[in-house]
Amino acid sequence: MIMKIKNILTCLAAIGFTGMISSCSEEILDITPLTNNTANDFYKSEDQVNQGVLAIYNSWLPVPVSSNWYLSEVRSDNTHEIEGGAQRDYKEVGTFTASSQTAAFQTAWTQLYSVVYRSNVVLSKIEGFEFARVSQFKAEARFFRALAYFDLVRYWGDVPLVDKVLSIVEAKNALRAPSADIYKFIVDDLIFASENLPTTYAVTDKGRATKYAAKALLGRVYLTMAGYPLKQTDKLALAKKELADVMAVGTTLFPAPALYKDLFTIANKNKYHIFEVQYISGGKGLGSSLPSEMAFQFPSQWSSFTGGFEGEVEPALLASYARTDARKAATLDSGYVDTKTGATSGRVQFTKFLEKGDASVTSRSDYARNFPIIRYADVLLMYAEILNEEAATPPVQAVQLLNQVRTNAKVATITPATKDAMRLALENERRWEFAGEGLRWFDLVRTERAIPVMNEFIKSHDIPLANGVTKRDLLFPVPLGEMLINPGFWKQNEGY
Incomplete structure (x- = not known):
């Protein structure tokens, strides 16, 4: 699929399609609608719609850096910003001194809403087509839209909920929707995706989102909804069902390699992970930084x-x-x-x-x-977490799943004796397993461990924070550029 994307980008650049995302300060979401002529001239066939869908995949290429790394991994206790160097955005993020003017926030916000925009363009232009892959293309667009909103809502809480291509006037007056509404929107998109995406693809389309990618992501979303800040514990049962569906095909579709390091090699792309961002080197403009x-x-x-x-x-x-x-x-x-x-x-x-x-x-x-968005080990550990939350003491299956991940990593098995001991064991296991993948901060927030863990972290590094890490720091400030588009229209996140 990555080679297809390269050819498609060349085509889209020729008609101005890749320039559809504008940084114009007058637009609240940094998104500019396609002119009617450009959009209408382009979406004329199944192949052109497919090109539009693959352009959504392309729009995710920079996100592992702007989101998973700079806003999540750097925010957590997995990295330590060395004092004495030049002032960088990531230092502000990692030391809890960032403000709405920190450029990293604007970068991630713009890139994530670019994904939303491209998804909405495809969804608006695909109506009326009757070719066989219409439902698949809709599902892929909605999968990515959900993926983008999942990051947006976890970073900023209430954000604009955009389900169509907006005019500039509509964009300037878009309200921040409650986070609970954003999560419902994400769930609806992922349910549709899970019901309409293929289980597998031909070799030429390897790397596209599948039914099980949608189910695994939906399981993660439900688990997040069960934790902080929504605390909708009824979502645990829903998460369990989605993850169980993935586990039913796990050893067949997502086998574990003999060596952990083989999970990430170029030779093993699209072999072990449930969904991964596709990169290719060689000066084609599709590499990873x-x-x-x-x-x-x-x-x-x-x-x-x-x-x-x-x-x-x-x-x-x-x-x-x-x-x-x-x-x-x-x-x-x-x-x-x-x-x-x-x-x-x-x-x-x-x-x-x-x-x-x-x-x-x-x-x-x-x-x-490639960069993994969701891996099979994540499914196993999330399922083990749910089993532990459902019981008074760690169930046998939960411990077995934990040890399955440990065994794959060549680590001795353990048997946590209490519910809290199992919680800590799972927290640690996720940290070791997914270090560098941008999950640690989100895990700490949803389990209400971010404040105590990060306060211990800043204390150990003598980071001067008068009030320490507080509830305020669990969300980021809305970027100043967005706040100034329609001054006074939005209320900034509390404490910023």
């Missing part, structure tokens, strides 16, 4: 291009891995010796998405490893 954003510097034998993160993996995370844990070496490196220059470094860096020595990389934004 994530390895460079996550690291400070690479030795020449790893890559010809430098990193840019003035921080490191949190020392406590590094120390917490068991000696035999295969995830440690597959996720991070604790220093290097450059084989050409002899330069050394002891800084701990995330290298989970760096294919060391890949000669096809042409720039620091051209790496080829």
Whole structure:
């Protein structure tokens, strides 16, 4: 599919389609409707609608950096921003000193609403077509729209709910919908997606969203709704059902590799994960910058291009891995010796998405490893969490699922004796398993562990916060650029 996207982008650029997202300050969502002529001239056939759908996939390419890394992973206790370097957005995010003027917020907001916009364009233009893949294309658009809103609502709470292409006037007057309404919208989109997406694809379309990607994501959404801030505990049963459906085909469609590190290699793209963002190197404009954003510097034998993160993996995370844990070496490196220059470094860096020595990389934004949005291990651990919440003591199956993940990582099995011990075991396991993938912050927030964990973190690093981490910090401020489009129309998030 990634090669198809490359060809499609060339076509779309020729007619101005890839320029449909505007940064004009007058537009509340940074989205500009296609002119009627452009849209009407383009969506004339099944192939053109398919190109529009694949353009939605393309719009997600920068999101793992702007969202999963800078707003989630950096916000958590998995990274430590080293003092003394240049002031960066990620330092403000990671030390809880960010404001509505922090550029990283505007970047993520704009990119996520760009996904929403492209999805809405496809949904508006597909009406009236009767070819066989109409329902699939609608489902793919709604899957991505739900994925974008899931990030938006967790970062900002109440956000504009846009289910159609808006005029500039409509966009300027769009209200922030209550977060509960946003979640309902996400659920509706994912239910439709789960009912209309294929279970698998032909080789030429590998990498597209499937029924099980929608179900796994829906399970994660329900689990989030059961936690903070909605605390709709009735959603646990709904999450359990969706995750059980994925587990019923898990060993067939999502087998575990012999080695944990093989989950992420270029050779194993679309082999183990339930859904992943597709990247390709070679100067095609479809590469990933994530390895460079996550690291400070690479030795020449790893890559010809430098990193840019003035921080490191949190020392406590590094120390917490068991000696035999295969995830440690597959996720991070604790220093290097450059084989050409002899330069050394002891800084701990995330290298989970760096294919060391890949000669096809042409720039620091051209790496080829895919980024997983949801993995089968996540399904197992979420299901184990639900089982534990349903019982007074850890059920046998919950412990078995936890240990299935540990065994795959070459770590000894454990048997938590109490419900709280199991909660902590699952929290730790998720941290080790998904480090660098942008799940840690969201896990801490939904389980109401963010405030105590992060206050301990800032204390250990002497980060000067007068009031510590508080409820205010569980949401980000709405970007200033959005607030100024229609001054006084929106109320800023509490405390900002």
